[in-house]
Amino acid sequence: MDKEVTKLKAGLVMPIASIDNCGPDHWIDVKSIIVEALTDIEGYEFESKLVSESDSSGLIHKRIVQGLYNSDIIICDVSCKNPNVMFELGMRLAFDKPTVIIKDDKTNYSFDTGGIEHLEYPRDLRFSKIVDFKASLLRKVIATYEDAKNNPGHSPFLKSFGEFKVVKLDETEVTPMDLVLDRLSELQNDVNKIKISVPRKILKPNHEKLVEDLLLKYLDVTPAGEVNSKDAFTFVQNHLEEKSIGIPNSILRNGIIEILNKLGYFH
Missing domain, CATH: 1.10.10 (Arc Repressor Mutant, subunit A)
Known part of the structure; x- marks a missing residue:
């Protein structure tokens, strides 16, 4: 009899554009390392993707918030202290859901999140060190998820400051037609933004x-x-x-x- 497989959504929060001499290709490599670390694990099947990624169109900010809230676990790379990443990390911690923080060895700890364990990897992505990092990341992700599932008092951040009522996203049941109209409205907004962003030929x-x-x-x-x-x-x-x-x-x-x-x- 096949062993039951736990399917999990792993949301990735990380830089994707150039910052601190790390270009887009660097972040593509880092993302590949994270995804590979969560591949072919016995008993688990991870769907790993950026929280901004979605199979459907719509407002990117809405997709990000939904990804931050709905992911079973978030892996957040705070390397270079990208402002968007730090903001999204703050939202996830406000939801008080399982989160794993990673950073490269050139980035200092931030004051606000310094009390949370960070897994470290070499910025130059040296193979031998990355092999060890991938193993540590896998262990940390599974341990964090299992603790959150089995421990009602699991709290990655808020418990250090007292008792809080955790933020929840409201879910409203809608008819198929309402959903279509909502998606069309979002699509129209996206089209309008594209029109605005298209350069106009003003003068010869x-x-x-x-x-x-x-x-x-x-x-x-x-x-x-x-x-x-x-x-x-x-x-x-x-x-x-x-x-x-x-x-x-x-x-x-x-x-x-x-x-x-x-x-x-x-x-």
Whole structure:
């Protein structure tokens, strides 16, 4: 008879972008090490992924909070003290759920979490040290999960400061149609953000240089406290008309605002 397998969701909280001379490739390697440490363990089957990862679309902040709350265990890498990571760690500790903290050997302990055991690995990811780290991480993850499951008083952080009512996320049953509408609303928000983030082609290169030169003339004759985009637009537009150069008003106005911003004027 096959032994029963415990399936667990292991949420990963860690840097993914460049920080402290550690690039994205470094963090991809660290993530692979963590995932490998939790692979092929007798009696356990881990689904390991970043808390921001999800099979469905939606607001990333919502996915992160749900991942932090719903994961059976969180592995948090506080190396380089990434602000987002530290914030997400704080949320998980507020939920008072099983958490394992790791860091590299170049990162100092933080005052607030220094009382929690940290597993350490070499920043240069030396093979021999990583082998030992992976074994220690596996033991720590299983021990932490089992203690949380079997010990009603398990508390990774809050118990050190007294008795607290642990934060819980409300769960509301909805109809399939409500769920679809909610997802469509989230999708629309994502699309709107994409539209906003898409760079707009404001001025043609030859027009941009001309407009910038005219703006510099406008700034030369205008006291700093009186500079504004409306007067700048009128000044530039009049000079362009004298040169018989036509630029659509909306494009010219946006171009002027962008150039003024580049020059340090925000109006």
